[in-house]
Amino acid sequence: MDNRDTVARLVSRYFPDHVIGEILSKRWIDNAIPFTALVLTVVVLGSVIPGFLSLSSLTDFSRQFAEFGLVVLALTIVMISGGIDLSVASVFSLAVLFSLIGVNVYQWPVPAVLAAILGMGMLCGALNGVLVGYLRLRAFLTTLVSLVIFRSVYEIVFLKMSTAMMSGFADSDLWIFIGEGSVFGIPLSFIITLVIAAAWHVVLSRMRPGWRLTAVGGARRSAHNAGINVRLMVFLAYVASGTMCALAGFLFAARLGSAGSDTGVGLEVQALTAAVLGGTAIGGGRGSVAKAIIGSLLVLLLTNGLINLGISGPVTSTILGAVLLAAVFVDMRWQKHRHRLLAKVYVSPAYLTLPPAPKVDAPASPYALNDRLREVEIIGLGQIEGPEDVILDRDDNLYCGTRHGDIVRFFGPDHKRHEVFAHIGGHPLGMAFDRSGNLLVCIGGMGLFQVAPDKTVTKLTDETNRSWTSIVDDSRLRLADDVDVAPDGRIYFSEATVRYEQEDWATDALESRASGRIICYDPRTGKTRTEIPKLVFANGVAMCRDGESFLFAESWTCSISRYWFAGPNQGRRERVISDLPGYPDNINRASDGNYWLALLGMRGPALDLALTMPGFRRRMAKRVAPDQWLYPNINTGCVVKFNEKGEILDSLWDLGGLNHPMITSMREHRGWLYLGGVSNNRIGRYRLKDADPNWCAQDAYWGPAP
Template sequence: MSSDTLTRIRYRYLPDHLIGEILSKRWIDNAVPFLALVVLVAVFGIIAPGFLSVSSITDLGRQVAEFGLIVLGLSIVLMSGGIDLSVASVFTLAVLASLIGTNVEGFSVGLTAIGVVFLGVVCGSINGYLIGYMRLRAFLTTLVTLIIFRSIYDILFLRMSTAIVASFSDSDFLFFIGSGTILGIPFSLWVTLIIAVGWHIVLSRMRPGWRLTAVGGARRSAYNAGISVRRTVFFAYVWSGALSALAGFLFAARIGSTGADTGVGLEVSALTAAVLGGNSLGGGRGSVAKAAMGALFVLILSNNLTNFGVSGPVNSTILGCVLISSVFIDMRWLRNRHKWLSKIYVSPAYLQLPPPPSATDANSPYALNDKLRSVEIIGLGQIDGPEDVILDRDDNLYCGTRHGDIVRFFGPDHKRHEVFAHIGGHPLGMQFDRDGNLLVCIGGMGLYKVTPQKEVIKLTDETNRSFLSVVDDSRLRLADDLDIAPDGRVYFSEATIRYEQEEWATDALESRGNGRMICYDPRTGTTKTEIHRRVFPNGVCMANDGVSFLFAESWIATINRYYFDGPKKGTIETVISNLPGYPDNINRASDGNYWAALLGMRTPALDLALSMPGFRRRMARRVAPDLWLYPNINTGCVVKFDEQGNILDALWDLGGQNHPMITSMREHKGYLYLGGVSNNRIGRYKLPDADPNWTAQDFYWGREGSSRT
């Protein structure tokens, strides 16, 4: 078996790219603490007698309910970019207040619980006001409030200890809170689970959670985005105090007493649990699951160390070492994550292209020429990055710019221009629908519509997610080009699901089937993926039969035809299989044929490298991105072809003086208008023998907007 065959098999059936995709997921942060937790449970399950017994698990559940609330509150503060060292002192104050309320004063359980939580809110508000509104340092502020709250506890405990010991509550409900179960699960754990689920929804699905992580991740940016940073920080500490106080109430209901050492060192344990679970000390990153895993790990470790006779100071030392290790790993991961991912994520595929057709042979249909050398220039220096161009029935010329605008040049001379619409992103492929609305693919945003009244409407920014996809391919990363079927369905290409628009060249380095063709149906408002695993699908153009469309696959230099209706529905046919360059947009010609833009020319070095995925992998890992092998985009070309794939004409700007990179072209009233994503101009080329009255809109939709038959 040849080495090429082995290489082909290895890179086809061993999906290396999945490793990078898995490591790029946000939940991968949970993998290490989860595996550590599993190992810890397995070890103590073997060496600790009765560790997995029902009574032991039930008792652990009650401790998790209390400790988990403290860790959750601290994690909320960490996500906001702060730290709360006073959680242990708030916890001990809450324990004391609970015992005074139920045992000494004889208040009802409900009233006591409300009062205790309110006490936690007051303590959290003090921290929140000093840190959020007064802008004091979180570490020093909560260190001081830790001492103050603990001192208040010590003073009150000395005065009330005798009364607490001498009295007790005979409330069955309080006993049920501390020792009761529902379906075999401790009542206190049910309370914590409900709160945890609620906070998971808040953090992952609601605006307060998004604002919290935004403030923690980049406080200045969050402020500039209109988020009330001070209020967000304030309420983070309020919630920390409230949850710590609730934990103290549950502890008092379970134990029924307190002592001078209650809560001592608890802040270290809680901080260890929060960081060990994966909540970042730097802010902006965390979750309820991380807090829960950290709490479980710390409780299991400390409880079993105590059961094995390890003294308190040694136990605390071990937890301190775990905390230092967790902080070290967290900081190293945050600092180097993108660097490590960049070396793993890029995963080239094996691709062997046939030798490209000659363009230097005078008898070749691709023979070099200078037909585009002296084209008329429109909008020189007034636009940047017109990836696609299109004209309406009134001869107005439209193009997108990398600044997020759609610019309109007024016909017939195209001297004056205006910003027709500001969308954001980078407008790419464009097409007019039956009613004169301009449909636009926006890189990183999806499919949009601009009405003749300049109203911008989002049509879709997601599609159905693939069942086996690791990356979230429901979000549209790089919607590229589109065309509209006679019945109004919109078919558009998404060049890649793995990279953003500014990383398109990295997709060229991979040259694997990262792209797809998608259908948006305006009648139902639904979007679905029509064709999977295409190699940088690009230009889209409806064929003359009305039941199929042509689409380009850039990196394999191919133009295909897909039947979305009719007897051949669902089939793909190759129209042109070996172009000399990389095809981009495809559009109709006045004689019933098609124009295709070649955004760049193939080179022997890159063609050879495509059959050497190992070489490209090493290049991606060891060489700076600006030194990688990229497609040659310095020479532009436009070809005309028929539905059988015959090349009818080729238009070159051999020196690349006017159009070094051509990504689109539109025929309109005897002229060919040229756009390029790297250009700062639009070209207009006079087509010999072309119909001077032909327009794409009238040809396709009819003069009155009725669909062509």
């Protein structure tokens, strides 16, 4: 290995350049700029203004934030849905006014006033919701009109009731406690806002209403086509906005105990500035509680800081307007260029060196080329697409998945009749039968599923434990691709990569980074955990006959390994084959005690050399169209037989790929070898001359049927 190779290997191993792309792909990266601005603002104002960060100042600030934060959160909810609510300030003002009238003038009980105020906020929001959501009027103009109407009501009532309101006195300890009280030194209003913010965070990030709201804001037509009631979601967003603004006004009235003709004037500009500054998209579909909080803190700090510095109100408003304009500009530019930047840095090839490929053109080679697979019989030609894996039951019925999300069953023994055994969705990949005859299926992008003999479909798992060091959320299963079952019922399955989806397998091949894994699901506990991390495109799992270990394939390293999950060697891992001539896929048992292995493509010297040149592959990913990248040769199908020592015992080829250009799986059953391919539209059946004509894998695993 020369110096350049050494440097490339060390840089690839110890410089985690792929982390940059993974960070840019996270949703919370939108908060980085406003959060940095928030920290700088605190540092600057804290050093310039004496006592700005004192306990009394922070207590007063938290009460202001409780009210302002609710208004910003209200506006954020509407903006996530794809709308805008310019009437938030007017609803806030009405809530302040009627709270003071109810408490000071009419001496209503505080709970009754709160209920009335929240009801008023709901009605105001419902008015906007009906006009925008159901009558489909433009949100900007509609809420601008409602702003004027609500403000006019405020001014009319204020002129009539101002004297009585100011001369009245609220003789209520509860009212005083809401405005001035605290719990363990924390203002009550601040606690209320935090509770509401936490609840909304759960709704937006963990519950269906939040997901639907985001979907509506991102693409209303697509959301409608997906079955979401778009009008109802928009209506509810405005109702929530009005309710939270009313609550904010109630808290404001309790704190100050008075109102003026200018109460709430300009608040909508401040709230909009905070929402946009925090990272909430003006066009909808992007926003969070964290963004609303960051934006609220930033705007409130700027406003209070400018006031403490003696800057007049008009100048403060001008500065906030300039900040809003800058925030809109940055938001638009960031959204425009983020994906372009991400596309340039996300693909991060690793250094990978392979042993020399074995000879396939020498007659004495165990991989000697032949055309034996051209003799296969064809099953289901044109009736299926993408049978990545095939499997047979005790009754000689043949099962395979299709790219349309179906599991198709061909009835034995001739396999001419077929039916859709189950519709799951996604693309069914690896399959295995458990002891009870349930069909276990790996679904790309969806996880591990079970299909019972009565065709009932059950999701077993779609996530595993998340690793502490992973930037990418590796708890979600992206590309589960093959599965097998241990004698004790534990299910082991491979996941090719945590960085890419199934359609991006070629990008993962270009990277050849150790981002795959073997995962274990235990039906007895319902728990899923990662058994073997950091594999290079884990692809293929087969239980060994000792009941304590299994074989697994790593496609891009062209290798087969063995892992002991039980027994005295538990946790041990060893390489069985390290120099395959192609890229291994599914592994399955043979009737003679050995194993069959599918090679989905053949190695080539150009790609082998490129694997030692991560910089070259990175430049190729940036400058060359994906359809012109260096790819594995997937035009030649091959199946090999090997034993547990790693010795190659036989090889079957289809040169030129006339019948099976990309073999991804094979199953031996009663003297025949059945072939599947993820890019094929057929299943092949090849007669094995020396195989046991009565051997059935399901019986070999679990014994004869009772």
